[in-house]
Each structure stands twice: as C-alpha cells, then as structure tokens.
Amino acid sequence: MQNYSLLSIAKHALSGHRHWQPAWRNPEPKPHYDVVIVGGGGHGLATAYYLAKNHGITNVAVLEKGWLGGGNTGRNTTVVRSNYFYPESTRFFDHSLKLYEGLSRELNYNLMLSQGGVTNLAHSRHDMEMFERWSNALQLQGVDAEMLTTEQIQDRFPLLDTSPEARYPVWGGFIQHRGGVVRHDAVAWGYARAASALGVDIIQNCEVTDIVQSADRIQGVQTSRGQIRTDKLALCVAGHSTVLAAKVGLPLPISSQPLQAMVSEPVKPVLNGMVISPIVHAYVSQSDRGEILLGGGADRYPSYGQRGNYPLIEETVAAMLGLFPSFSRLKLMRQWAGIVDITPDTSPIMGLTPITGLYLSGGWGTGGFKAIPAGGDTMAYTIANNRPHELIEPFGLERFVTGALVDEGAASGVAH
Amino acid sequence: MMQIPCPWCGLRDEEEFCWGGQAHVTRPADPAKTSDGDWAAYQFHRLNNKGEHLERWRHTFGCRQWFNLARDTVSHRIIAVYKMGEQREVSCD
Numbered sequence: 306m307q308n309y310s311l312l313s314i315a316k317h318a319l320s321g322h323r324h325w326q327p328a329w330r331n332p333e334p335k336p337h338y339d340v341v342i343v344g345g346g347g348h349g350l351a352t353a354y355y356l357a358k359n360h361g362i363t364n365v366a367v368l369e370k371g372w373l374g375g376g377n378t379g380r381n382t383t384v385v386r387s388n389y390f391y392p393e394s395t396r397f398f399d400h401s402l403k404l405y406e407g408l409s410r411e412l413n414y415n416l417m418l419s420q421g422g423v424t425n426l427a428h429s430r431h432d433m434e435m436f437e438r439w440s441n442a443l444q445l446q447g448v449d450a451e452m453l454t455t456e457q458i459q460d461r462f463p464l465l466d467t468s469p470e471a472r473y474p475v476w477g478g479f480i481q482h483r484g485g486v487v488r489h490d491a492v493a494w495g496y497a498r499a500a501s502a503l504g505v506d507i508i509q510n511c512e513v514t515d516i517v518q519s520a521d522r523i524q525g526v527q528t529s530r531g532q533i534r535t536d537k538l539a540l541c542v543a544g545h546s547t548v549l550a551a552k553v554g555l556p557l558p559i560s561s562q563p564l565q566a567m568v569s570e571p572v573k574p575v576l577n578g579m580v581i582s583p584i585v586h587a588y589v590s591q592s593d594r595g596e597i598l599l600g601g602g603a604d605r606y607p608s609y610g611q612r613g614n615y616p617l618i619e620e621t622v623a624a625m626l627g628l629f630p631s632f633s634r635l636k637l638m639r640q641w642a643g644i645v646d647i648t649p650d651t652s653p654i655m656g657l658t659p660i661t662g663l664y665l666s667g668g669w670g671t672g673g674f675k676a677i678p679a680g681g682d683t684m685a686y687t688i689a690n691n692r693p694h695e696l697i698e699p700f701g702l703e704r705f706v707t708g709a710l711v712d713e714g715a716a717s718g719v720a721h
Numbered sequence: 722m723m724q725i726p727c728p729w730c731g732l733r734d735e736e737e738f739c740w741g742g743q744a745h746v747t748r749p750a751d752p753a754k755t756s757d758g759d760w761a762a763y764q765f766h767r768l769n770n771k772g773e774h775l776e777r778w779r780h781t782f783g784c785r786q787w788f789n790l791a792r793d794t795v796s797h798r799i800i801a802v803y804k805m806g807e808q809r810e811v812s813c814d
Contacts, residue, residue, distance in 0.1 A: 547769040558765030561794075606740035609771045609795045615722045616736040649765050706761040 306502035309413055328494060329373075329501035334508045337534045338366040340688055341526060343513050343549060344541035345369025346378040347489075347674065348666050350496035351681020352541060352688070353505040359682070360689040363504035366535075368528060370512035374493025377543050380611070380643035381674040382566050382588070382600040384579055386423045386484030387448055389716040390439060393699035394652065395446045400696060401679030402483060408678060414495030416487050417593065421578030423484030424453065424461065425718075426628070427476045428584050439716070440479040452479045464575055464629050472627035473585050486579060486590055492677055516552040516663075523553075523662030537688055539664040544609065544644025546654075546667035553660055557667070558649050558705050563604040563613035563642040564671050565621070569635040571595030580628075583718050587624035597635055599625050603645055603671060613642040645670050650710035651717045655684065655700045656693040664688050665702065672717050726802050727780045728788050741777035743767050744789045773800055775809065 307313065307326045317325060340356060342349045345367050356362040369375075385405050387398035409416045427433045436452065443450035455475050459467045467475040497507055508530065515527035516538065525534035540549050544561040571594050581588035586602045601621030604613045618640065626633050647670045648654060654668035666684045669676060683694035693701060699711055723735035749755040749763055768774070774794045779787045791801040791809055801809055 545771070547767075548771050556762065556766035557769070558767065559769055560767060561769055561771075606776070607769060607774060607794045608797065610797060614735060614797075616734075705765045706757050708757075 306413070306498065309415075328498040329507050332506045332508070334366060334368075334506065334511060334528070334530050334533055336532070337525075338506070339364040339535065340537045340539065341365075341533055341535040342367045342539045342541055343526070344376075344543070345373045345493075345497075345507060345509060346376045346541065346543065347374070347492050347496065347677035348543075348669070348680045348684070349539070349541035350374075350493055350500055350507070351677050352539060352666065352684040353507075353681075354496045354500040354503070355681045355685035356689060357500060357503035357505055359685055362689055365500075365504075366506045366508055366533065367500070368511045368513055368526070368533075369507070369509045370529075372509055373497055373507060374490055377643035377645065377669075377673060378493045378677075379490055380566065380641055381489055382590070382598055383486040383489045383592075383674065384423065384484070384588070384590070385418070385487050385675040386481050387675070388423065388425075388439070388443055388450060388481040388484065389713055390442055391711055391713065392446055393711050394713050394716065395443065395448050397679055397683075397696050397700075398675060399448050400682070401676050404678030404682065405487060405675075406483075408492075408495070412495040412499045414491060414498060416491045416495055418485060418487050419593070420483050420485035422461075422480045422482045424458065424478055424480045424578060424580045426458070426473075426478045426580065426582040426584070428473050428582070429476060432584060433476050436477070436479045443481070448481070449483050450479055450481055453477055461577065462580055464631055465580065466628060466630055473582065473624075484579065486592075487674075488593075489674060492674075496677075496681070513549065516549070518553055518660065521661060523660060536662050537664065538662060539666065539684060539688055541666045541684070543667060543669060543673060544646050546646050546665070550665070553663065555658060555660065555663075557654070557702075559646045559654075559668055561607055561609055561644050561646055563608045563610065563617075564600070564645045565604065565613035565617055565640060565642040566598065566600045567618065567637050567640040568592065568596035568598050569632070570638050572597065572635065581718055582624065582628060583715070585624040585627060587621050587628065588718065589625055589629065596638065597632060603647065604642075609644050611642050611644060645673075647671075649705070650712045651714045652711040653680075653700050654702050655680070655697040656687055656702065657691070658702060670717065723797050723799075725778065725790070726799065727783060727786070728802060728804055729784045729786055730780060733780070733783060737780060737782040739779045739781045741779050741787065744775040744777050770794060777805070
C-alpha cells in the first residue's frame, strides 16, 4: 500500500501527481473464497479488513451491488458517540469510539475525526431528571458524560435560543465530550484501501441474486457476475437484510425505513460540535465545508426508495428553527435518505444464524455508522471462530425468542 | 408527499395518516399453547417486502378509520386500497 504522508505528497508533486496508485484493486471475482461478505459499506469493508489483519484470513471477497460505500455509509450524518444506556450497548459502542480514535493512524487515511462533543438538550424538569439518570449511568460505566447548565449550553452554542421566550426552552442538557463527527466516505475508503492491500478482493457492480444452500449449509452465492462458492457468507446489507435473508427462508424482525438528512449552503463557522434535541427530533452540526447538516427522525413507514418524503423534512426543519431561529435564513442545498433497518428494540442483530455458514450483521437502524469499527472487529472474530464475539453476545437473533431485548429506543436518539 | 386514498374521505396528504404495520398478521388462536418461537414470529417477524407490500393504515387526522393498502415500497405507488377485514380487491389504477 502506497503510504500517504507529507513526504509522499512532496515526492509525487515532482512528477505532477500522475503516479498515485488506485486506492483499491478492482479484480475479477474468483470462483471460490474462504469468506464472502455481501455489502460494500462500512460494516462489510471493516469486517473484511479485520479478518485479514487480526485473523490472517485474506482469501475474502466483499461483494457490492452498487458502488463502494454508496449505501447508508455514504448517506449518514457522520456522528460518532457512545452515550447509550445499557452496559451491553455502551461496552460495544465505546469500543467502537476508541477504535475510531486511533483509526486514521491505523489505516493511514485521514478520517477527519473531530471530537467537538455531542450535546443533548433538555426542555423540561422531567427531561433534566432523565438526563441525570442517563449521564449517571454512563459515568458509572466509565463513559464520559457531563451535565450542562443553560448558561454553559448558551456559551457553547451562541445561536441556540436559550431565552425564556424560546419555542423550546432549554433547561440544560448533557454532553459527551468524546463524541463528534467523522468523514463518512473516508471510513469506507480507508477500510477498502487497507483491506485491498491485505489481499481482500472488493468486487463492485456485483449483485447477489441468490444464495446457494445444500447439505444443510451455505455453499455459495449466485451473482450478476457469476457464481462464487464459499463456506462462510456474511450479510452486511443494512436495509436489504430481509431481501437477502428471504433467499434462505430466514425471517427477520426488521423494518426498512427512510432516514433523511439535508445540508444547507456553506456558511462561516457558526456551530461547534453536534447538538441534538431528542425531544423535538432534530440534530444539527456544521461540516468542515461550512454546510449546516440537519437530521431528524425516520419516515414512519417502510421504504427502499432512498429519498423519504416532504412531511418529515418539514417536521425536522420546524424543530431546528425552533432551536436556531436564525437558520431560517439558510437555503437548503441538498437532501437525501438511506434505508435503515429498524429492529423492535432498536439494537442491532449480530452473529450466527440458524443456517450453518451464514452470519448476519444488521438491524443497525439509525445507529450503524458509529458502530462500524466495533462491528467489523466483532464480526471478523465471529466469522473466524464460528462463535459470537463476547461484545455481541447480547445482540444475537435468538433474543427475540428468549425476550432478552436490549431496548435502546431512547439512547438511539432518533425517533422511529 | 404521498397522497393516500382513504376509502371514506378520498385522496388526502400522507401527513393525515399513520402507518399501522404489515397487514394480515394473524394472532395465534391460543397464546397459552403457543411456543416461544412461534410467539416471537408473530410479534416480530415481518416480510418487509421490497416492492408490493400489504399494509394497514389509519386516517388518524381525518375520519380515524383503519384500512389496508397494497403499496410499492420502492416507488411509493399505491397499487390497491381495501377495507379492514377484506382481502386485496379494489385497484386504484
């Protein structure tokens, strides 16, 4: 892998930057791989990388029906944080945040991690009580969380309306200082480049059209670029999890819904870090290009359309303007949506399935981006050892039968 | 903005309605004799179709009645509307 550094930029400048290698290889699919991962988003690529790096398993293919990182990984609002509630979740998501903190260096790719803090706003005495409970729970688990007064929030966000006449009065809140944003495309590209350099084949424009099963186990896949045999197949396809699982008759508790996001025209720096009001359902940050990035709740019906509809835009913008009235002057520049796989308890589904050789990483819902490093790390372990990594044992598919749900509806932050 | 043809009120904007989940999910006749696995399947397994999907909807901010839709989950096109308790019949095409 050609190293990216100040020195290499200087060296390549001498030849007019004409000799940079492509960041990843573009090979033809082989007829057989030790592991086939369906889905070339963050989770699929990270899983492939950690299989190669941590387990020495390099005869791996990542199959992506479109272009690498073109699904939810390229459509999210870039937030990383670990302020969940239950220990099962905070253990997992904090492991992920810690991996993010060293990831640019590890992948030799600038992920532009900016830990400007993630601030939750409270609008009533009851909200403040619940936030005390939430931040205390985090502190007890060794995750950073600090309660904030209205004055501290006003200092941090000068444009936030914290006056007594505000549409949504701010009683206070809490912040996770280590939370922040990461350049989402760079995560896909960084993992792809590193995985490809270790020998993983990334095959784009390759749609899995069928899954081949016999003798009670996975035998391989049928794709738009031919048949590929394998003993280990991992599905990392987010909103398309039920579409692929249906090919092996595996029912899943997943609803695929649109999650929209939008950006304004670029403006000078006016917003530091990310601020969310889980109560009025909007969260806002400012990108490095100066765009105000706005997200809210998921559209409340199933869709694979990757666009969402206008009522949610209106709801989310109205919530934001109640918090930041001056943003009414901004022009919205671009709007898009992903397909998020919502589960009944808003926690992911990871691990083995009843079908030998089939592994699943899905049900990430609105929270998959922050989970990419830990998701890849634990899935790689799970595939290599054919048993769930300790961190993902609580997230197995069987919890819907046993009733051991991990209800993170509140901490997930986004209304469903 | 989806426009949804309520069987009683006619074509109205989607924001007057609430999606009520997949249609025709049958509650087990005897819950006490249903296994944990079958009960979980009833509670949680859903088709989540890419394409035509049969769904329950309620005209919450209108007549407040429930009805069924056959709707394409990719294009959002409404293929058919029929009353609660019926099977797919009337087409809107």
